[in-house]
Amino acid sequence: MGAKSKSETRVSMPADCRMADVGELHTQLKSALGGSQIVLDGTTVDRVDTAALQLLVVFQHEARKRERQVQWAGVSAPLYDAASQLGLAEALALPAKKPA
């Protein structure tokens, strides 16, 4: 759920973050671009697929284009592994180290 402080928008990713359920995340990410600072929370993600990761990549692209700052509040191991496997870790600006 996106909870807004002044200009920081926080988007928490659901535990099951796969194609069937990314509709809401898509909506949240779109509205998050309204703020200047966006925090992505991927700590609780335990299932993720290419569709969801693609959505995040597109979001990062868009955020960079619009000069928004995007930070990761946390990345779960499944999210990290899947992004790395698909060669998307860099595009997603994931932290360099795999979470424990």
Added chain:
Amino acid sequence: MSSISIAQFHKVFFEESLEGLDAMESALLALDDGGDAELVHSIFRAAHSIKGGSATFGFPDMAALTHEAESLLDQVRDGRRAIDKSIIELMLRTVDCLRGMFDRAQSGQPLADADSENLKQQLAAAVGHNTPAAAAKIAAKPAASSGWIIHFRPHAGMLAGGNDPLRLLRELAALGQLVVEAQLDRVPTLDALDPSECHLGWRIELTGAVSQDAIKTVFEWVEDECDLTIEPLVVAAPPPAPAVEAVAAPAAGAGGAAGTARNAAASSNDAGSVRVAIDKIDGLIDLVGELVITQAMLDQFREDFDASRLALLQHGLAQLARHTRSLQESVMGIRMLPIGSVFNRFPRLVRDLSQKLGKQVKLDLVGEHTELDKTVLEKIGDPLVHLVRNAIDHGLEMPDKRRAAGKNEVGTLRLEAFHRGGSIVVEISDDGAGLNREAIVAKALQKGLIKSGEGLSDEAVGELIFQPGFSTAAVTTDLSGRGVGMDVVRRNVVDLGGNVAIKSRAGQGTTFTITLPLTLAIIDGLRAAVGGECYIVPLVSIVESVQLPADAVRSVTGGGELFRFRGEYLPIVRLHQQFGCADARQQIEEGLVIVVEADGTQIGLFVDELVGQQQAVVKSLEANYRRVDGISGATILADGSVALIVDVAGLIRLQSRRKAA
């Protein structure tokens, strides 16, 4: 926004795989009878499809088991191993085990059990390796190159098709070391993005002793859904340091599998489906086209019509009637499936049973292509199984007895399906000993079903075995003595609107003839008027209709009425009382009594008059209104009014309940 879930494909996967298992079983049995090498290929193909599908749809236990079976089949296919009884037996057990797994998958239970693990180990032992890891065998194949460059660009629809590149890359990672570079040049804006479409591509460097075939196998299921090139890695340099991306992590994959299995259970409650051949659909579209043309033609008459064009109008109407009839037939045809799908289970049943009993049986299947309504088809299986079991257990004799009787040691069991009139006939015949007349008569006497066996015709003796609780088996084996008798077989068939007859000749064999209606969706009925209402009485239940004089009917205590019909007293059900119709005829001599029969019981239905015969398209009353006792459904008459269809068996049950009360 998209809500596509892989679970929606589970049902199709289950259906196709179960068909694949049937095909595997048939081919294995044919192989057992000395079939040719092509059979091995077809068994291999079926196993391969199931393996691929189960891996794709998140059933790793199933994939692992099938993988071992496939490896064994591969050895047979390559000629590295000769097919023998033990392999066929092992494969047949695999088929059974997979059927069990599919059952469990559909109800959302864990797939693997002790049996399947045991079987997997036996298969692995037969193959000659004890490492069941799916990738092990592929990776162990001789290398053709020290590495490969793979360009992989999924088509937009690949994700929606249920194939996730993540899974493919994980499979690649199991083959060797990967350097993955994602290509993001085609991604749309966030607003324009449909998350179910794939806009990513990958350049993948795979290093290791991997054959090109092994890579192709990974992409086998998506080859139509992506652009794929696989080139040898030109630089024979030492393997590059593994990049961060190369870390393979199957943990999330396993979690995902459990999730999809649960979804499968949720979707398995859907109504059944029918897969329809394309040419049937094309035929329908053609017919609808004709109908539209005819309608356009008739429409012209609305604008300007004079008597001179009457002939044209009549021609148009005749055409409309013809097309409507063809359309009706074609639509009914969609529900029609070949009876072969039911027959297919018998080779295995006969093989197992005859082995168990020490009998030799040759099974002849004739007319597998005869088509039956899907609903009828689903319900006819059990009665047929019962009859086939009976034929082998009771009908066919042991080889030594057959020899002594001057017959071939191998008994013949024949299942034949064919059209006769508006019905489908299924015959189950054996060349065994025929009905044991003495045993049946003795048993019937003991049960008090008959007073004496004198003068009973063969048909009458045959009829006795359909009586409830009748069984002459001296020893209850696990074949007979299941508490299910021929009476249940007959009831099941009668419930479908059909009947069973028996013909037996001592020493020559027995034939059971099952006659079934072509479809349950349309019935032939008589239209009867009751007050201002119309009721349809199914033709199959009608014995005859009689006009009774007033003194032919006797009232009995408790309010019932009886009349004498062919030496028996039958109860009368006045439909106007039963269904509360106003303005109906009250005097017996003014109306008609239709004698109907169901479950071997006859009653008389009192109606005003018979209007005529008609085909009724059955509509569910339950779906449109609610269940009504004594009514099986409704139909729409030519004038648009609704007529209810009388449930004869239901009325008889009501009547006997009333009598008991």
